[in-house]
Amino acid sequence: MSAAGAMQLSVGRDRTVSVTIRRSARAQRLILRLDQTGTVTLVLPLGVRDAEAQSFLKAHAGWLESRLEKVPERLAFAADAAIPYRGVEHRIRHRPTGNPAQRRGVVWLEQPQEGLAEGPELHxxxxxxxxxxxxxxxxxxxxxxDLATRSRHYAAQLGRQVGRVTVRDTRSRWGSCSSKGDLSFCWRLILAPDFVIDYVVAHEAAHLVEMNHSIRFWRLVDQLGVDRQRAQRWLKANGPRLHRYG
Known part of the structure; x- marks a missing residue:
């Protein structure tokens, strides 16, 4: 087994999963992880032999099977599927012949006509x-x-300036703030309602002042006027589902 590799593990009668193997000099014990997308990772301390890693995985196959059953099913971006763009369900429509109004580009929004039951669509x-x-x-x-605009807005309220604002497909956190004042967010926040986006951005903007989660930090977040508790509840209940799209 190399410093980074993979191995197959049977879980249940008819299911085999791929386990990503990582060796870490900082790891003190074997750690088995499962993220919101169903990706399984085994972290090994240096010096752990392949046989020990395999035995560890087999011993935890039952635990892994039960956890995998709770992972939301992946939903591909496909014609006629629906995604919660900005927290509102939008139907995906494929337009092979292009957009009649060419100025809109290859992706555009269509709002429902008045009196029709259909909701908004992404073409x-x-x-x-x-x-x-x-x-x-x-x-x-x-x-x-959107996140760059909101970041500058909340930073200005705190008398601070934002560095770079980037988006990634992060799994373990919705946002982060570096010591240089750069902010990074999970792009999947664009699928969440506005009040959730506002909270996450305000949270990271507050780190421009307090690089911790002290009482003073949370006071800064609340000072920015976001609905913190409601957003936290929403993310706890619905956040993992955002990772199943695409």
Missing amino acids: IAGPAEHLPRRLTDWLKAEARR
Whole structure:
């Protein structure tokens, strides 16, 4: 087993999962992790032999099987599927012949006509095989623009300036703030309601002043006027589902 690799593990009667293997000089014990997308990782201290790692995995196969059953099913970006853009369900529509109003680009929003029951839609032009990538790129661009605007807004209220604002597909946290004042967010926040986005951005902006989670830090967050408790409850209940899209 190399410093980074993978191995297969049977869980249950008919299921086999791939386990990513990582060796770490800082690890003091074997650690088995499962993230919101169903990705399984085994972290090994240096010096642990392959046989010991395999035995550890087999011993925890039952635990892993029970946890995997709770992981939400992946939902691909495909025609006629629905995604919660900004917390509102939007139906995905494929438009192979393009957009009648060419100024809108390859992805555009269509609001329902008055009196019709259908909700808002996201239209994607071009070949069907390009739909997932084009929609993902569009959502990331929307997230980057929106999160940068909100970051500058909340930082200004605190008398601070923001460095770079980037988006990534992070699994363990929704946002982070570096010592240089750079903010990074999970692009999937664009799928959440506005009050949730506001809370996460305000949280990271407050770290421009307090790089901790002290009482003073939480006072700064509340000072920014976001609905902290409601957003925290929403993320706890619904956050993992955002990772199943795409």
